[in-house]
Amino acid sequence: xxxxxxPEDQVNVAxxxxxxxxxxxxxxxxxxxxxxxxxxxRGLQFLLKYITGDNLVKxxxxxxxxxxxxxxxxxxxxxxALVSDSALYFCAVRDTYNNAGNMLTFGGGTRLMVKx
Amino acid sequence: DAGVIxxxxxxxxxxxxxxxxxxxxxxxxxxxxxxxxxxMRGLELLIYFNNNVPIDDSxxxxxxxxxxxxxxxxxxxxxxxxxxxxSAVYFCASSGGIRETQYFGPGTRLLxx
Numbered sequence: 170x171x172x173x174x175x176p177e178d179q180v181n182v183a184x185x186x187x188x189x190x191x192x193x194x195x196x197x198x199x200x201x202x203x204x205x206x207x208x209x210x211r212g213l214q215f216l217l218k219y220i221t222g223d224n225l226v227k228x229x230x231x232x233x234x235x236x237x238x239x240x241x242x243x244x245x246x247x248x249x250a251l252v253s254d255s256a257l258y259f260c261a262v263r264d265t266y267n268n269a270g271n272m273l274t275f276g277g278g279t280r281l282m283v284k285x
Numbered sequence: 286d287a288g289v290i291x292x293x294x295x296x297x298x299x300x301x302x303x304x305x306x307x308x309x310x311x312x313x314x315x316x317x318x319x320x321x322x323x324x325m326r327g328l329e330l331l332i333y334f335n336n337n338v339p340i341d342d343s344x345x346x347x348x349x350x351x352x353x354x355x356x357x358x359x360x361x362x363x364x365x366x367x368x369x370x371x372s373a374v375y376f377c378a379s380s381g382g383i384r385e386t387q388y389f390g391p392g393t394r395l396l397x398x
Contacts, residue, residue: 201384210392210394211392212378212390213328213378214389215386215387273318273330275328277327278328
């Protein structure tokens with residue numbers, strides 16, 4: 170079975186500082202990994218994904234994420250946070266193992282608060 | 286492209302009433318996913334379709350919930366009869382294939398009194 174953990178319910182960071190939102194996963198085969206962002210009263214918006222290749226993936230709005238197979242992690246990062254980055258962030262995984270099905274499993278979400 | 290379109294955006298109804306939520310896929314997409322989001326349970330996958338065919342409905346809570354794709358670009362999620370515990374935000378998402386990136390609609394906020 171596949172699973173995702175986002176260990177922090179909330180991350181607080183000052184504007185201009187680097188931010189990290191943590192995600193770890195568990196799969197039987199190889200993972201496809203995704204980050205989504207949800208602004209208040211909006212749907213989830215795709216940020217970036219890792220399928221294969223370079224472990225550092227760059228996405229929308231200056232976000233990037235690093236795939237670390239040995240640590241089974243896919244942390245979301247940004248070098249300099251903006252107040253407008255404040256939102257709910259979801260990590261998701263899909264197992265590529267043959268019998269795993271095709272569903273995405275989402276983490277519980279991490280609320281990012283960027284203070285001026 | 287207008288993205289995934291959901292209607293209504295907000296629905297308030299009384300317990301026992303039928304509720305129908307609607308979703309229009311992104312043009313050219315052929316996979317459709319229905320999710321429910323609550324504070325207590327987070328984001329849950331209810332059902333998904335590929336090429337109009339339901340693939341996995343194991344997340345549908347009970348028989349009161351049903352989903353259809355009458356054509357390649359449109360889906361409905363129906364709750365009959367509705368109950369207060371059905372109150373949630375319901376999202377649909379579409380993708381170019383069941384293994385492709387999913388793009389979400391804005392959601393329908395449902396309140397059952």
